[in-house]
Amino acid sequence: QSALTQPASVSGPPGQSITISCTGTSRDVGIYNLVSWYQQHPAGAPKLIIFEDNRRPSGISSRFSGSKFGNTASLTISGLQPEDEADYYCCSYAGSSTYVFGSGTKVTVL
Amino acid sequence: EVKLVESGGTLVHSGRSLRVSCVASGFTFKDYTMFWVRQRPGEGLEWVSSVSWNGDNTVYVDSVKGRFTASRDNARNTLYLQMNNLRLDDTALYYCVKARGSGGASQHTFDDWGLGTLLTVSS
Numbered sequence: 001q002s003a004l005t006q007p008a009s010v011s012g013p014p015g016q017s018i019t020i021s022c023t024g025t026s027r028d029v030g031i032y033n034l035v036s037w038y039q040q041h042p043a044g045a046p047k048l049i050i051f052e053d054n055r056r057p058s059g060i061s062s063r064f065s066g067s068k069f070g071n072t073a074s075l076t077i078s079g080l081q082p083e084d085e086a087d088y089y090c091c092s093y094a095g096s097s098t099y100v101f102g103s104g105t106k107v108t109v110l
Numbered sequence: 111e112v113k114l115v116e117s118g119g120t121l122v123h124s125g126r127s128l129r130v131s132c133v134a135s136g137f138t139f140k141d142y143t144m145f146w147v148r149q150r151p152g153e154g155l156e157w158v159s160s161v162s163w164n165g166d167n168t169v170y171v172d173s174v175k176g177r178f179t180a181s182r183d184n185a186r187n188t189l190y191l192q193m194n195n196l197r198l199d200d201t202a203l204y205y206c207v208k209a210r211g212s213g214g215a216s217q218h219t220f221d222d223w224g225l226g227t228l229l230t231v232s233s
Contacts (some may be wrong), residue, residue, distance in 0.1 A: 001172055003154070034218045038155070045226065046147075046155060051210060051219040089155050093118040095219045099145075099157040 004029065004090055004102035011108040012080050020105045022073040022090030028100055030071035034093035037066060037075045041086045050075060077107070085109045112136040112222040114171030114206045126196055130227050132189040132206030140164070140184035143209040143217045146191050148202035149226070158204070161189065163212065174200075196231045203228050 005023040022035065029035055035053045038046035048057055050066035053073065063078045071104045073092070077084055090102035118130035132144075146158040159180040160169045160232040168180045179192040189206055210221035 011161040032218075034215060038220070040155075045205065046220070047223070048210070048219065048221055051221075052215055057210075057221075086176075089160050091155070091157070091220065096163075097160045097167065098171070099160070099218075101147075101155045101157060102153040 001094070001098065001100055004100055005031065006088075006090060006102040006105045008103070009106045009108065011110055013110045014080055014081040016079045016080050017076060018080060018107065020075045020077075020088055020090075020107070021070060022075070022092075022102045024073075024092050024100070025070050026071060028092040028094040029068065029073055032093045032095070033068075035066065035068060036091050037064075037091045038091065039084075039086050040089065046089065082107055082109050112208060114208060114222060114224035116206045116224045116227035118136045119204060119229045121230045121232060122196055124196055124198055124231050124233050127192070128196065128229065129190055129192045130204055130229065131191075132216075132224060134187045134189065134208070137208065138204045139182075139187040141171060143212075144182060144221040145207040145209070145220060146180060146189075147205045147207050147220065147223075149205070150199070150202045156202075159191065162224075193229070198231050198233060201229060201231045 020067035040046045041096045054066040088105045113135045116132045122158045161180045165182045181190045205226045207220045207225040208222040210219035
């Protein structure tokens with residue numbers, strides 16, 4: 001149950017696209033199409049923004065997109081906005097009703 | 111509107127016990143898998159426990175196995191987490207989380223979150 005690996009921080013100016021990687025193993029990210037992504041603003045609760053690798057809940061901006069290749073999932077934020085500044089966490093199902101989160105990535109809008 | 115309200119978090123000494131609760135509203139509670147997720151101060155998210163719709167299947171992260179027990183009362187729309195033999199590293203904000211759906215792949219996504227209840231374990 002080791003945490004998935006994410007970069008500690010990613011930054012970019014408004015309008016740019018950024019991508020956050022999430023690397024797991026063949027026992028979690030690589031075998032299940034069940035990676036989800038969460039956005040957490042300071043002092044706020046996490047919010048679901050991507051589920052089942054690349055699906056967006058209703059109400060979530062199309063600027064957020066998810067993808068996966070092998071044991072690595074990615075979250076892309078297009079057209080970076082000031083309100084996108086937050087912490088982002090990936091999470092994968094790991095079998096037998098267990099789950100593993102990523103280490104978290106702080107996104108800074110320059 | 112889905113609402114999850116946690117309560118019961120407080121300051122306790124290591125080795126003691128505490129039960130936190132989560133009252134749910136705005137959806138058919140008995141139909142959904144529920145979860146506990148925690149976040150230590152300044153750190154990331156950690157899945158703690160999954161509770162099946164009827165409470166018959168509970169699963170835990172290794173670090174709490176044998177110490178924590180999750181349960182639910184579907185008649186009261188309430189999820190519980192009984193925490194025994196508390197340790198300093200159990201200090202965290204404990205979130206109650208609802209699955210996105212009631213079956214298939216949808217039960218494996220953390221959808222709605224409460225605001226959390228803070229447990230502080232001191233020596």
